[in-house]
Amino acid sequence: MKIVAIIPAYNEAARVGTAVRDALRFVDAAVVVDDCSVDNTGDAARAAGAVVLRHAINRGQGAALQTATEYALSALRADVLVHFDADGQMSGSDIPSMIAPIVSGEADVVLGSRFLGKTSNMPFVRWFANRLAVLFTFAVSGIRLTDAHNGFRALSRNAASRMTITIDRMAHASQIPDLIKVNGLRCVERPVAITYSAETLAKSPSSLRAFGIVKDFLKDKFFTRV
Amino acid sequence: MTFQIILTLFALFAIVRTTRQYQRRKVSLHWLLLWNGLWAVVIATALYPKTADAIAGAVGVGRGADLALYMAVVTLAYLVFRLFVRQEETEHSVTKLVREIAIRDVENSTKK
Numbered sequence: 498m499k500i501v502a503i504i505p506a507y508n509e510a511a512r513v514g515t516a517v518r519d520a521l522r523f524v525d526a527a528v529v530v531d532d533c534s535v536d537n538t539g540d541a542a543r544a545a546g547a548v549v550l551r552h553a554i555n556r557g558q559g560a561a562l563q564t565a566t567e568y569a570l571s572a573l574r575a576d577v578l579v580h581f582d583a584d585g586q587m588s589g590s591d592i593p594s595m596i597a598p599i600v601s602g603e604a605d606v607v608l609g610s611r612f613l614g615k616t617s618n619m620p621f622v623r624w625f626a627n628r629l630a631v632l633f634t635f636a637v638s639g640i641r642l643t644d645a646h647n648g649f650r651a652l653s654r655n656a657a658s659r660m661t662i663t664i665d666r667m668a669h670a671s672q673i674p675d676l677i678k679v680n681g682l683r684c685v686e687r688p689v690a691i692t693y694s695a696e697t698l699a700k701s702p703s704s705l706r707a708f709g710i711v712k713d714f715l716k717d718k719f720f721t722r723v
Numbered sequence: 724m725t726f727q728i729i730l731t732l733f734a735l736f737a738i739v740r741t742t743r744q745y746q747r748r749k750v751s752l753h754w755l756l757l758w759n760g761l762w763a764v765v766i767a768t769a770l771y772p773k774t775a776d777a778i779a780g781a782v783g784v785g786r787g788a789d790l791a792l793y794m795a796v797v798t799l800a801y802l803v804f805r806l807f808v809r810q811e812e813t814e815h816s817v818t819k820l821v822r823e824i825a826i827r828d829v830e831n832s833t834k835k
Contacts, residue, residue: 530825548833550825556818564822572830665818716811 500524500596501575504547505561506583510536517545519589520581528569529583530561538583548573559669563662570658578657580650587649591689595651598685605656605682608642608674609649609689618693626707630671633711637718638675642686646670649689656682668713675718730769734762 502520506513506529517527529542533555543549550564562580569575577596581587591609598604611619611627619627630645648670652660660676662669677684738759745755768775768791775787784790 548829550829552821552825554817554821556821560818560822564825567822568826568829572826663815665814 498576498600499526499574500577500579500592501569501573502527502579502581502592503562503565503569504529504542504581504583505532505558505565506530506534506538506542507532507555507558507561508534508536508538509583510534510538510541512585513538513583514541514545516581516583516585516587517542517547519585520579520592521546521589523589523592524579526569526573526575527581528565528573530565532556532558532561542583557666557669559662559667559672560665562669566657566662570654575657576654578652578654580648580652582648586691586693588690588692591649591687592651595649595687595689598687599651599653603683604685605653606660606677606684607651608644608684608686609647609691610642610644610686611647611689611691612643613686613688619691620693623693630707630710634671634674637671637714638678640674640678640684642674644686645674647689647691649691656680664713664717666709666713668710668717671710671714672717727769731766734765734769737762 500523502517502524504513504516504520504527509516513529517529520527527542527545527547529539529547529549531539531542531549531551533552539549539551548568550568552561552564566578569578577599579592579595581589581592587609595607595609598607627645631642634645635641646667650673656677659680659682660673662672662676664672674684676682741750741755741758741762744750745752750758768787772787775790777787779785779787779790782790784793
């Protein structure tokens with residue numbers, strides 16, 4: 498069974514190498530999509546042993562995930578895909594428990610959760626915004642999760658080929674539960690540890706950006722010609 | 724009176740321009756008829772405001788000028804919506820293109 502980590506990266510030259518090496522201890526290959534970074538993200542990832550695809554124009558995290566997914570499915574013939582972050586907030590040692598339900602055939606999609614036991618040093622504002630996001634996801638997709646917008650996910654080949662992410666930017670994290678529901682896929686949550694550092698918090702978007710996410714999600718759902 | 728003259732002149736200008744563009748094959752016949760038709764209505768309304776009032780009265784709006792304004796708002800809202808959808812489609816096309824280039828490039832470099 499071929500396990501492939503897919504890692505979207507934007508200006509992560511300082512951290513992507515560590516993340517790739519960490520992931521590669523538990524997967525067969527790592528695909529990094531360098532989303533038009535202005536630093537040496539691509540070189541750093543390649544040096545750490547990842548296959549690097551480069552977006553010629555910055556298209557956002559959702560777009561990068563979809564690019565990596567298509568490559569992992571077609572060129573690498575991946576059986577299981579793991580969404581992993583480039584900034585070192587996730588730990589590779591959670592990968593085996595994330596893919597276990599897929600390997601055993603219990604689920605098609607496994608979503609990581611920061612609220613199922615493992616402790617994360619999540620700032621309060623983050624926590625509050627996350628509660629609202631959980632409600633939003635339940636309201637629009639009808640999926641009850643303990644954690645919304647957790648980037649740690651594992652997908653079976655079948656699930657990954659049926660779920661096409663069309664939201665290029667951050668709102669893809671709301672689209673994924675929606676795609677799970679629409680395609681009738683079996684989904685479970687597993688605890689993961691996320692370590693917040695001052696560096697990554699400074700880089701990640703503020704909780705206010707949530708309004709942008711809601712807007713993008715609704716736009717995709719209602720205003721796109723199908 | 725001044726406003727009527729300015730509006731009529733502007734409408735005539737628009738009609739002349741569109742007709743020229745049609746002759747140079749820059750716009751379709753469909754667009755020519757639609758656009759010139761619209762400006763013809765503007766001229767008619769400017770020169771004979773009473774007609775517009777009569778139409779407005781028939782559909783239940785007080786004044787002709789109000790009717791024109793309402794219709795303009797609805798038309799603009801519709802055009803904005805269409806632009807919005809078109810813009811989304813363009814974004815999706817760009818992403819698709821960027822994705823295909825990224826995948827093709829890495830496949831070429833691994834073959835070498």
